[in-house]
């Protein structure tokens with residue numbers, strides 16, 4: 001599905017005087033089945049933007065719509081994976097993956113098959129009956145991905161999902177995400193701090209400016225997948241984006 | 253630690269007790285351990301026409317179940333509502349803070365005035381005693397539910413009772429459970445104290461008071477031991493459930 005963000009602004013009332021303008025007049029269209037990475041300095045409003053797409057926060061101005069229908073609250077077409085740890089620790093991996101289906105009132109027999117399929121998709125068959133505290137960080141994020149995919153949303157929002165992982169696990173998770181994305185053809189909006197990650201994953205990289213956040217530059221990434229991090233074109237794009245971000249941070 | 257090592261301090265106390273009782277040599281002040289053991293070894297024997305230790309203990313437990321059960325039935329739902337809604341919390345918090353420090357036994361005269369001597373006033377005092385620990389812990393537990401858990405639930409469309417049953421209750425259950433454990437402890441103390449009030453005619457607290465009037469100090473001590481053992485027993489059950497059911501909480505960093 002197409003996500004259209006038109007002239008969205010977000011202002012937080014702060015206790016000490018001045019209202020905080022986080023996003024200002026931001027417009028962006030994300031096409032169906034596109035994988036877009038959003039980069040930007042810390043505090044520029046990336047999480048805020050994602051939360052508004054997910055319907056967890058309201059826009060102060062402007063509209064966000066999905067396939068022409070405005071988002072006014074949590075929406076079954078959209079799932080979000082949070083920056084921080086969000087699994088339910090009292091539920092097993094299975095029960096966590098099942099959660100969304102249960103909330104949507106899908107009957108248990110139907111759930112079982114969907115849950116099995118999604119646990120297999122993220123490669124956690126052997127841990128289905130484990131509790132989150134028995135899993136590594138990477139495995140936990142895979143459970144969160146499976147939980148989101150189980151409800152079959154058209155749009156998947158991911159807020160620095162791999163930010164807390166070590167470099168190796170992170171690379172493996174990126175490959176897995178690409179595999180899942182190619183298989184399911186979800187629209188994915190992926191926030192990251194890592195330029196490398198963005199260049200590896202994205203169809204397009206959107207760079208936001210420092211607060212008040214708006215779209216500064218959009219890069220089309222035309223490198224064929226699977227992408228080779230050591231290739232010249234990969235390195236060049238990575239350098240370009242890094243330079244831009246350095247300039248933005250100086251401006252801040 | 254090996255379990256039998258934990259028995260050492262108890263054996264030590266028994267020893268001191270034995271020596272002291274021989275030295276004092278007055279069963280009205282300190283009876284010998286063996287005379288207490290004799291009472292304990294025959295818990296179903298009638299004591300001076302006031303029923304057996306066993307029957308009276310069962311009666312006390314029954315009263316606690318009534319008073320504590322009522323307190324839980326009121327305090328948990330009430331605590332959930334207060335914990336969920338900031339406005340209500342700000343509204344009722346001063347009242348809670350005002351009532352909380354009043355010791356349950358300070359309610360005795362009012363309880364007698366309202367319900368007369370008997371089951372109702374005993375249950376009322378137990379209710380008052382256990383209501384606040386359960387309430388405070390429920391409020392605290394519900395308020396401390398991770399925001400991300402609630403927002404994740406919102407993402408998947410959970411609202412109303414589903415949010416309550418599948419996220420808020422399980423997430424706050426460990427803290428609520430601690431409240432139940434503390435509340436039961438208070439309830440158990442309250443029942444014994446309430447049964448010592450003049451006019452009561454049954455219960456383990458009554459049995460102790462009654463034995464005092466007849467100079468049966470070994471029964472007093474036996475009764476105290478029974479009170480302690482039941483208290484520990486229930487606490488052990490609470491902790492065992494806590495360990496089995498809420499293991500995730502400690503493991504969850």
Ligand SMILES: Nc1ncnc2c1ncn2[C@@H]1O[C@H](COP(=O)(O)OP(=O)(O)OP(=O)(O)O)[C@@H](O)[C@H]1O
Nearest residue numbers: 012013020022040041042043044045046047048049
């Ligand atoms: N509920 C809120 N109330 C007030 N201010 C808020 C609120 N949420 C976010 N902010 C402010 O909005 C700004 C943007 O926050 P946001 O979390 O969107 O940044 P971010 O781009 O995701 O940063 P990071 O890269 O560090 O995660 C910050 O200055 C933050 O303090």
Ligand SMILES: [Mg+2]
Nearest residue numbers: 046047048083
């Ligand atoms: Mg963020």
